[in-house]
Amino acid sequence: MERIQAALKKARETRSGLDQPNAKHPVSATDDMRDARAARDPDALLLSPDMALGDREELWKTIPAINPSEKVLDRHRLIAHMASPASVPYDVMRTKLLHKMRQNKWTRVAITSPSARAGKTMTSLNLAFSLSRQSDVFSMLLELDMRQPALARSIGLKDACQFSRVLRGEEEPEAHMRRYGRNLLLGANQTPARNPAELLQGARAAHVIDNLEANYRPDIIILDTPPMFAGDDTIAFLDQVDCVLLIAEAERSTIEEVDKCEQELAARTNVLGVVLNKCRYLDRHEEYGKEYGY
Numbered sequence: 001m002e003r004i005q006a007a008l009k010k011a012r013e014t015r016s017g018l019d020q021p022n023a024k025h026p027v028s029a030t031d032d033m034r035d036a037r038a039a040r041d042p043d044a045l046l047l048s049p050d051m052a053l054g055d056r057e058e059l060w061k062t063i064p065a066i067n068p069s070e071k072v073l074d075r076h077r078l079i080a081h082m083a084s085p086a087s088v089p090y091d092v093m094r095t096k097l098l099h100k101m102r103q104n105k106w107t108r109v110a111i112t113s114p115s116a117r118a119g120k121t122m123t124s125l126n127l128a129f130s131l132s133r134q135s136d137v138f139s140m141l142l143e144l145d146m147r148q149p150a151l152a153r154s155i156g157l158k159d160a161c162q163f164s165r166v167l168r169g170e171e172e173p174e175a176h177m178r179r180y181g182r183n184l185l186l187g188a189n190q191t192p193a194r195n196p197a198e199l200l201q202g203a204r205a206a207h208v209i210d211n212l213e214a215n216y217r218p219d220i221i222i223l224d225t226p227p228m229f230a231g232d233d234t235i236a237f238l239d240q241v242d243c244v245l246l247i248a249e250a251e252r253s254t255i256e257e258v259d260k261c262e263q264e265l266a267a268r269t270n271v272l273g274v275v276l277n278k279c280r281y282l283d284r285h286e287e288y289g290k291e292y293g294y
Ligand SMILES: Nc1ncnc2c1ncn2[C@@H]1O[C@H](COP(=O)(O)OP(=O)(O)OP(=O)(O)O)[C@@H](O)[C@H]1O
Pocket: 076, 077, 113, 115, 116, 117, 118, 119, 120, 121, 122, 123, 145, 148, 150, 226, 227, 277, 278, 279
């Protein structure tokens, strides 16, 4: 673990002297970015900004509730819906993430990785479940991996949800979103969507997410994205997020690919940190949570 952290630190130091857009001009995706989003079509932002918190809760209650089985959650390594020693790393991640996002007035975080199977969906869900245990935080987890959607399967959702139809503007969000508890909404796909790159790069999807945010007023939106190097779906969508969390897979992701991925992300948005997932060997003195290199 320490070797990986040291190698990444060295790579960052080496490139900090280069003319990185993010090194010179840290991306500040705060009010400017939000203004730019709103400017796309101000008339289409549906709700007044002073929506009362009670109204928000009532609105969220209109989304059909789900109650995933413990067995299915367990099978997919989803453990953060209940406080336990196993949930601690996700709770630490949640707290650090919330702190940083609130500090910067950010609301949207994308979860990505250099290549496939690093644990993006599992991390997105565990983070969302951990957030759902904070009663004052209302979160949305949206699936943007249109090629290999896995959110629905991971929680055993059998309903015919196809969030891609909402992103295309073909159907209302209520038809394809589900609610876990009182403060977590999920937008998932049962099957891959047609023309995923076109869908994510189009103005329509960005506009739909703007409207969802304006309408439902989530405190945080987590976007489970495809791997960075599997295509341009994730890169194309980075303009729509405030920050990103990079998942590296222990023993598979190389320092070079994590570094390259981090550079590409840092040129376009704010990188919150790198999570080393599937780590079998912790240094003996490492405590839970230390591996999240914010
Ligand atoms: N910390 C972990 N320990 C062991 N197995 C894990 C861990 N995290 C994820 N996995 C397993 O690795 C596989 C891939 O996980 P997941 O689907 O979350 O990755 P992903 O990055 O979303 O994949 P994709 O690129 O296909 O979207 C799953 O079988 C998952 O259960």
